[in-house]
Amino acid sequence: MNKQGQDHIYRIALDAMGGDFGPAETVKAAVEGSSAHNVDIVLVGEEKLLRSELDKYEYSSRISVMPSKGVIQEGQHPVKAIRSNPSASIVLANQLVLEGKADAVVSMGSTGASMASSTLAFGLLEGLDRPALGGNVFGIAPKVSILDLGSSVDCRPSQLVDFAVIGSVYAKIILKIDNPRIGLLSVGGEEGKGNKQTQETYELLKNRDINFVGNVEGFDIFLNKADVIVCDGFVGNILLKFGEGFLRAMEYIFYNTLKDSLTAEDSNLIKSRFRSLGSQAENGGGPLFGVNGVVVVGHGSSRADSIIKSFNVVKQCLELNLVNAIRQELTGTANPN
Missing domain, CATH: 3.40.718.10 (Isopropylmalate Dehydrogenase)
Incomplete structure (x- = not known):
């Protein structure tokens, strides 16, 4: 390994x-x-x-x-x-x-x-305490990672901080983002917004040596406000499936509105484009962090074809030694250079 x-x-x-x-x-x-x-x-x-x-x-x-x-x-x-x-x-x-x-x-x-x-x-x-699921899951925001996506539906604030650290390492190692921006998903952008879990997590993230940019809202995922979005798995899984369903619905509406005026080639192009904007989980999956x-x-x-793409994900994780990079960051032994 x-x-x-x-x-x-x-x-x-x-x-x-x-x-x-x-x-x-x-x-x-x-x-x-x-x-x-x-x-x-x-x-x-x-x-x-x-x-x-x-x-x-x-x-x-x-x-x-x-x-x-x-x-x-x-x-x-x-x-x-x-x-x-x-x-x-x-x-x-x-x-x-x-x-x-x-x-x-x-x-x-x-x-x-x-x-x-x-x-x-x-x-x-x-x-x-437990593993996490996540990564860059939407083709419409290919450089934005979300953790957690369903492995932990009830989380303590300290676990959300762990997700932030893991997501930061993933963004650096796999997505090649220097000093990734970490955002905490909440109901408002201002400090103090959100439930008790979110407010306590905010305080912990402020004091962690990562590039925490504060609270972000759902629409910020697609507006380049943060590179890593942190939430518990209950919210993250709903967010993932809502995004998948919304883009499928838009594909259906768009196609049926224009199908009579489109060539078969154009129809296939539209379908392909919408699917590329959707869930990247259908295109190879992601590592279990x-x-x-x-x-x-x-x-x-x-x-x-999607399963084949997962083989490339495996090779990336092994060649870039992702597991050890996460281990070092969690224990504070990562090389700052």
Whole structure:
């Protein structure tokens, strides 16, 4: 799980049963993506189903299969499900990394299961109580990261500060933003606005050695007011899904208003453009922050092309040693230069 040279061939444990379209789309992604991104893929899942899907393709020895039994579904209690089914695909995928047989995990399956199993396998970075989900999620604001997006629906102010630190490191390392601006999502821009949680977090952030620019409002996400937006997972997940739904609705309205006067080429261009402005979670997902390993969690509705993009996210995290950079920042050992 340490940084290696950029010519190193990484091995990814892919939860092949995860997501709405596994294993058909996950297997397709593995076959097409292994060569496109120069990675080895271990497909973790029901062996008979995986072999049946693989038989549809010509594939190289870079694709291998790790048999598992069952899959943890959305709606199941993650920890209980893991304990009752320790051979589930996501559990064994994490086990491969723990044993040094893979460098990272990718899953489009249950977010709760990914969080719980990776936390149990790798542990959390020092000082953290739970992992976080986030990153640059909207194509309309591609350099703006939001944390948390649903992993922690009830947060203490200290945990929101941790999200700010993690988001700052992500923006520096992955998005190449010097001295990222941190904004706290609230109901008004003035100091003192918001509920008790927000007000207490504001005071903590003021005294933290990060570039805190104060409160920001929902519309500020698209107005370049901050590079990292901090909120709890309850608010963040609603914000994410509202944004996805709003842009889909706008695509529908725009297309149906103009469809009679558009060529097929123009119609496809409009659809493509709207989708590029929407959720980037559907285009490769993002890292699960705070666990002591590289885990990329994608959208449940991901098709093969989106899953393939997650392989590149993995490579970025490994080559840039994101986990260690976050660890150093949290413990105060980061190199100021």
